Amino acid sequence: PAQNPGYPVPAGQQPGYPGQQPGYPGQQPGYPGQQPGHPGQQPGYPGQQPGYPGQQPGFAPPPQQGYPTGPQAPGVNPPNGPPQGGYPQPAGGVPQNGQPMQPPSGGEVVSYDDDVPDENPNEEEPVPSAPLLENMDNIQGYNNMSFNNATVPPPPAYDEVTQDNPPDRGEIKTLPVISESEARDALLGFVAQNCCYGKGAAQSMVVRDRESTSAFHYTLETFTEGRHTAWAYEGFRGQPVDGPQNGIPPAPWDIPAAPNQLFLNGKVAVEVPHTASVKVCHTCLGACKVRCHRCYGFGRVRCSSCRGSGSKSHMRNGEHVTSRCTFCHGHGRRRCNFCHGVGMVNCKTCSACGQLKCFIQLTVTWINHVEDYVEEKTALPNELIKSVTGKTVLEEQYPLVWPVTNFPDPAINQASNTIVQKHRTAFASERILHQRQKVRLVPVTEVSSQYKSTDFKFFVYGDESKVYAPEYPQQCCCGCTIL
Structure with a gap:
């Protein structure tokens, strides 16, 4: 056994020595063998340290700093133990018998050092985040942009579109009054709609007085357009990219956009031309x-x-x-x-594309601002006047309307002037496209009646002859109990 490798053995002794050959490799720990091209057979060679990975022929020993010396080095294993399906390393830094380490058998269950997380089915998926603003391009005319919508005030109008003189308005007439029989029939219909009301009072009441008036419902609609700009992004799938190299982007109010219908709320999003670019997804870093x-x-x-x-x-x-x-x-x-x-x-941010198309998005919003006023002389609630139909005695539609000045009731003239002047300056960040005003005349009849020495009043209003009777004497018929 003490013979040095490489010396020839006498021919006569060869039959007795083959049994000692398996022990030769084990007596030289850490030596790479007699492979050609290896530089070192000198004692004390650094390659004998356990855990050196580079013992391949033709390579110089790697530097000692920066390489872990085996599984004992910190940071090799993850904090939560080997992942599912991982291969646990045996003790020592060198595989046994010079063979590569083998994975565990198929029936072996890999153990975990720490707990695997619990599943929470109610946990919401993380919301995709916007890219960093410093990574966005500097677009001419759209400086200091963010991913939040910023209001863009409309440019000043060169000419205020108004009429030189108010339009001609015809004479406004009141509606005809209703008769006593019509008032009684309306009250009977109202009682029939309430199961606990008794109809005896409506049939036997004595009508003392009827006073017919007209309620006026004034409405002003101001249809405006607002524009907002912000950075936007979407997954890049090869769609066209209109970047700044194609020209200077137009101003927000120079981009054409029209509503589908006047006095109807709407919204549309438009990509500002010449502002697009392609970026690597900041969430998955291009991994999808x-x-x-x-x-x-x-x-x-x-x-x-x-x-x-x-x-x-x-x-x-x-x-x-x-x-x-x-x-x-x-x-x-x-x-x-x-x-x-x-x-x-x-990745939800890029829709598993790995890249983002970033661009400035213009959001155009159309809003119909409505404000009204009700002039009514009786105790009838104003909300009931708004809920019924009547006769439209005035309706005008212009880019900018004039206040009503010739209405028989001065309260309507005053309300129209106040609301029109208010809307001229109330929407400074929006452009007024059109205005519409109208006055509805709703008939109202107040009936004073008596039933079995009990006086009460009720109101008949609207073209539908709706009834408002809070003082009706038979609100609970026989057999009903009020809890």
């Missing part, structure tokens, strides 16, 4: 996938049935019996249903 938020990249979660123990205890014939969990088959963990065990999911 991110770590699963349910299992945190493990691919497996703690079994919710056995709480990770792999077994369940139950009573059988008065004794506690422990059996393997059928939900996770005794592993204590099961596959994550959200990522299907992969540990990664598609």
Whole structure:
């Protein structure tokens, strides 16, 4: 055994020595063998230190700093133990017999040093975040942009579009009054709609007085357009990219946009020309996938049935019996249903494209601002006047309307002037496209009646002859109980 390798053995002794050959490699720990091209057969060579990875022929020994010396070095294993399917390393830094390390057998279950996260089915998926503003391009005319909508005031109008003189308005007439029989029929119809009301009072009442008036409902509609700009992004799938190299972007109010219908709310989003560019997704860094938020990249979660123990205890014939969990088959963990065990999911920021198309988006909003006023002389609530139909005695539609000045009731003239002047300056960040005003005349009849020495009043209003009778004497007929 003490003979040095490489010396020839006498021919006569060769039959007795083959049994000693298997021990030769084990007597030279750390030496790479007699491979051609290796520079070192000198004693004390640094390659004998355990854990050196580079003992391949033709290579100089690697530097000692920056390379871990085996599984004992800090930072080699992840804090939560080897991942599912990982290969645990044996003690020592050099594989046994010079052979590569083998994975565990197929039936062996890999253990976890720490707990695998619990699955929370109610946990919401993270909301995609916007790219950093410092990564956005500097677009001429759109400086200091952000991902939040910024209001763009309209440019000043060169000419205020108004009429030189108010339009000619014809004479406004009041509506005809209703008769006593019409008032009684309207009250009977109202009683029939309320199951607990008795109809005796409506049939036998004595009408003392009827006073017919007209309620006026004035309405002003101001249809405006507002514009907002902000950075926007979407997954880049190869769609056209109109960048600053194609020209100077137009101003926000120079981009054409028209509403589908006047006096109807609407919104449309438009990409500002010559502002687009392509960026690497800041969330997945171009990988198209991110770590699963349910299992945190493990691919497996703690079994919710056995709480990770792999077994369940139950009573059988008065004794506690422990059996393997059928939900996770005794592993204590099961596959994550959200990522299907992969540990990664598609990136929501770029829609799994890996790149983002960033551009400035113009949002055009059309709003119909409505303000009204009701002039009514009786105790009838104003909201009831708004809910019924009447006769439209005045209706005008212009880019900018004039206040009403010739209405028989001065209160309507005053209300029209106040509301029109208010709307001229109330929407400074929007452009007024059109205005419309109208006056509806709603008939109202106040009826004073008496039933069995009980005086009461009711109102008949609107073209539908609706009834408002809070003082009706028979509001609870026989057999009904008020709780």
